[in-house]
Amino acid sequence: MSKKDKIFTVKVRRDFCKGCGLCIAFCKKEVLGVSAKLNRMGYHPAEPVKPEACIGCLMCTQVCPDLAIEVYSE
Amino acid sequence: MELLNKWPIYYKKDVISHYCPGCGHGIVHRIVAELLEEMDLGKQAYLVCPAGCAVLAYNYFDFDVIESAHGRGTAIATGAKRANPKLFVISYQGDGDLSAIGTAETIHSANRGENICVVFINNAVYGMTGGQMAPTSLIGQSTMTSPAGRSPDVDGYPLHITDIVATFPGVTYAERVSVSSPAGIKKTKNAIRNAFQTQVEGLGYSIVEVLSPCPTNWKMTPAKSCKWIDEEMVKEYKPGLLTDKREEKRKERA
Numbered sequence: 001m002s003k004k005d006k007i008f009t010v011k012v013r014r015d016f017c018k019g020c021g022l023c024i025a026f027c028k029k030e031v032l033g034v035s036a037k038l039n040r041m042g043y044h045p046a047e048p049v050k051p052e053a054c055i056g057c058l059m060c061t062q063v064c065p066d067l068a069i070e071v072y073s074e
Numbered sequence: 075m076e077l078l079n080k081w082p083i084y085y086k087k088d089v090i091s092h093y094c095p096g097c098g099h100g101i102v103h104r105i106v107a108e109l110l111e112e113m114d115l116g117k118q119a120y121l122v123c124p125a126g127c128a129v130l131a132y133n134y135f136d137f138d139v140i141e142s143a144h145g146r147g148t149a150i151a152t153g154a155k156r157a158n159p160k161l162f163v164i165s166y167q168g169d170g171d172l173s174a175i176g177t178a179e180t181i182h183s184a185n186r187g188e189n190i191c192v193v194f195i196n197n198a199v200y201g202m203t204g205g206q207m208a209p210t211s212l213i214g215q216s217t218m219t220s221p222a223g224r225s226p227d228v229d230g231y232p233l234h235i236t237d238i239v240a241t242f243p244g245v246t247y248a249e250r251v252s253v254s255s256p257a258g259i260k261k262t263k264n265a266i267r268n269a270f271q272t273q274v275e276g277l278g279y280s281i282v283e284v285l286s287p288c289p290t291n292w293k294m295t296p297a298k299s300c301k302w303i304d305e306e307m308v309k310e311y312k313p314g315l316l317t318d319k320r321e322e323k324r325k326e327r328a
């Protein structure tokens with residue numbers, strides 16, 4: 001099974017995200033966006049807005065300073 | 075469903091760090107924890123924390139960590155390594171810690187060629203105390219104590235401490251990298267891996283300078299502060315390999 005056939009799922013651990021926006025800035029496919037709701041710490045966390053566009057490059061997990069993003073493949 | 079980015083076992087899960095949004099410390103912490111896991115060094119790892127923003131790093135790492143007095147990280151690291159050479163000793167320091175108050179310790183531990191690793195986080199300000207001018211601040215950079223910009227007439231020039239220690243024969247490996255982009259983060263990981271390998275082989279002092287964003291004190295958004303590193307900071311602090319004497323030292327030892 002090649003990488004193209006895989007489906008990737010991005011999950012943001014809402015309460016760990018501080019809403020710095022680095023993942024949003026570095027995601028080439030614009031998968032992530034800012035959530036309208038606040039989290040437990042009072043930040044607007046990132047959330048997947050175009051989850052189907054994810055290609056599993058893991059750039060967001062590399063730049064996230066708080067390890068708040070999890071990428072799954074199936 | 076398979077998780078692609080596994081959590082490093084030496085990084086505590088479910089702890090929210092105290093760092094500001096977009097701070098580079100979190101990225102470097104993750105890299106250190108990942109490398110200790112990859113290189114199987116976590117059991118003998120001994121991290122010396124600085125005074126500065128990373129002062130609470132012991133809350134996030136799941137291996138032995140000691141707190142040092144301001145600037146004395148490499149002095150404590152020297153003592154630990156000499157007392158127990160089996161330890162894998164890392165000194166994690168910021169720019170105010172390593173290049174301002176700790177200049178003497180840094181210079182002399184490097185000159186003695188102690189077999190330790192130094193991870194030097196350079197964000198060009200004193201982060202923890204509220205963004206005062208550091209020796210590493212850029213010319214014209216506006217900080218809390220230089221609101222009109224750093225002037226060379228009054229405040230002198232940015233201090234290139236990694237370039238200074240790279241000229242010492244005792245320093246085996248010195249590299250400058252930045253965590254302002256995914257590519258830079260990959261390079262950072264490779265540089266820190268080389269530095270760790272230097273100590274594992276017992277070849278001497280290794281230092282990795284990491285240019286790291288401080289959005290809060292630079293008064294920028296995290297994305298803009300990464301851009302500022304790529305555009306302004308790299309002009310003064312050019313990323314790249316500063317010295318690599320590993321081959322020579324391997325031959326000497328052989």
